[in-house]
Amino acid sequence: MADLVLQNLTIKYGSVTAVDNLNIHVASGEFLTLLGPSGCGKSTSLFAVAGLNHATSGTIRIGDRVLFDGNPNNTVPPEKRNIGLVFQSYALWPHKTVAENLAFPLILRKIGRAERDERIKEALGLVEMLPYADRYPFELSGGQQQRVALARALVYRPPLLLLDEPLSNLDAKLRERARVWLRELQERLNVTTIYVTHDQAEALAVSDRIAVMSMGRMRQLGTPRDIYERPADSFVADFIGSSNFFDGTMIESGTEKARIRLADGSEIVTPPGPAGKDGSVVVAIRPEKIELTGETGPNTMRVSIEQRTYLGSVWQYAVRSGAVDFRIQTPSELKENSILVRIPQEHCAVFPEKPGAN
């Protein structure tokens, strides 16, 4: 097994920069997810690792094997990279049976028939598709095709596995089961994996670490908990889960905490954070972190309930305090029209600007 290193990876198409100066070190056996909205450059980066896209500058390395050294005329072609790749559309060859699909990469590697059959059996066994070896792809369901695609990418035992939104064509229930199963398989094989998705729940569920990308740049690299609980900027706070954003002005900024005045005139205490040049800040807090409270104190607010939405597992309320509108979530139904809420200091994050401003 091997680690993957991307250094200053940049991919340009004419004047458009699709990927801008990406630096990631994926440890051996790690499961890393590239997460971001469509067009953020995550698939472009993945295909550059596979050699199916041409990088413009930077370095791509697996272990001590350099795949791309910054010279676009000197890149290792995809077939020489020995990487496994699962496509969003699976890309099973329609004229070959399941077994023949798996045999093709082994034949290219000049592996003898006996060992080839052994390996195909082993790979199909891993994905629980052994009984389907002689079927053609069109005779399989979406979930089965996805497993075969995974088996085909693993059958030649590549040190690196790339997955491009492999679950996005499955229905919701199956997708949840498949991601658990996928992660278990990856841990068992201990293969270094890069996973691309735009589904944050999927990313949080399966990853060792997540790299959040937007507009070609990496916004944050960290464990799922890091990303969710300590977003590096307002984009990440907004993209992962959902957040309320309060406009405010920095009044006092210390090493332990900061005091911020909100638009309705109230003041709250938050962790310290960077402010804009004129002292303006936004405070991010997730709806489910806001608490109901019985007594006034620091960081409490009296709000009126403007709208009630039943979401099944929780209730969501649109609430207002003066000019400040935000959302809160509670597991129980609230009958009152006016409630007292507390905004816990430790769950706040302070950023200089709102998401989308940069």
Next chain:
Amino acid sequence: MTDISHAGTAGRGIDRSRAIYWGVAALTTILVFGPITPIIFQAFLDKPLYDDTAVLTLGNFSRLISEPGMAGVFFNTLYFGALTMLVAQVFGTIMAVLVGRTNLPGRKWLGEIFIWPLFVSNLVIAFGWFTMYGPSGFMTLAAKTYLGGAPWNLYSVTGMGVVAGLSQAPLTYLMCLAAVTKADPLLEDAARSTGAGPFRALFSVTIPMIRPAIIYSAVLNFVVGIEMLAIPLLFGGPSGIQTVTTFLYNAGINAAVRPEYGIVGAAAVILLIVVALLVWLQGFLMKSSGRFVTVRGKASRPSTLDLGAWRWPAFFFVFAFAFLTIISIFGGIFMRSAVSFLTPLIPFWKVMTTANFENVLGSATYVRSIVNSVVVATIGAAIGTFFILVIALVSRRSDFRHSRALEYIALFPRSLPGIIAGLGFFYAVIWLPGADIIRGTVAVLILAFMIRYIPVGFGAIAPALAQVGEELDRGARISGADWWTTVTRIIVPILKPALFSCYALLFIHFFKEYVTAAFLYQPGSEIIGTTMLQLVAQGDNGPVSALATIQVVITAAFVILARRVMGAKIYG
């Protein structure tokens, strides 16, 4: 798990994929421009191409222009082309709408009949018209006897243009039929829901939307008209009417007697420029056709229009067209081949004979031309399919830097009239060192036909290729296959049906070709088309009709076989 390590390192030099890219690009460029270059040179040289003392001159063009009657030749050509286009468009479009969208009785078999003429050469069609509607043709004599006169005269530019137009109508029909049947019926339904009657909806919504097909086929038919040899040669010859193609043909054939290299070169260059401009115009006109995009991915069943009381009058109109311009033409050829003298005045059975076929089958030359035609079509189409396949794969499915340029060059022969391709190859085999060994052989015919019909084959393969998702290639590459292994092991097997269609189309085109071969064959490498051309010139109509019949029968057998056995799609 153990890692199957690969010794791949950065850096590549020349791998076999790149060698194939450059090889195909070089071969295509040489084959396409090889025949054009000597013609252009010749147009600007005062002596024959192979004469070392020749110097550059513009004299050929001034001589061409000052040649008496030359203005008339150019006028004839343009008028003939324009009339061909007009007649073909009017009849082709009407037939397409009636067959494609109405409840016309017998629309199915009538639609089949309209396709027939596309399978045979316009030399065969022209001969059929001559047999039936010529000055002493069967229909002409019948009209004179029973109706008191035949109001048509095929030996005029107008007569030729109408004949050419009627015989080209199937091409317009085919293209417009695809457009009318693929038009989204929802759009017509939308017009109906806003208050338009069924005919109003057809004329206001569907007919305007098939405009791209009409424009495309209009330009195509104009090009076919100005580069057509058979009809001007058969009908213009006796009355001394010349078009640019017959001028080139006569001057080229008689070159040994009266050297006219310079003027021929100049006329060929002018024709080439005109056709290239028209093809460019066609592309330009089609550019904004997104406005008319009516073809949907999902198969939709077009609604049929009830003609009501007009059903039977419309049937008689369509049947009369099919009978007079197609059935009678083929019938005339078959009948002529079975009699010693074709006339409505003597009962058929009294003049019946097998002499024409005995004549053909008893002559070593005629038999050889049949054998050669079959060989050229069978082997040539196979070589052509392979060559075009590789061009399509490199231009559409590789990371070759000049893939767009390759496609452009490969499709250039659309602008190359058959007579010029023939003339060009004729010059090229003399001019290019070493090319002499294939002069006058079947090989040069295959080569010339192949170049001429690259666009036809490309048109059969490219859409199918576009249907094959790119991830299939990518999946193979990442699995360890280089470009060549990817396309041969993954793409080509999936393309099999399209390759059969390409082979079938090339076979038909190669088998019916005659113009391109006119300058290239020599005794020993004659094909059916060139032999017929020779016999027509001698007025030897019996063997011509027998050869034409044999050509039609072999073609029909092939088409049935290709459709049934190979499942090839040939014209719908």
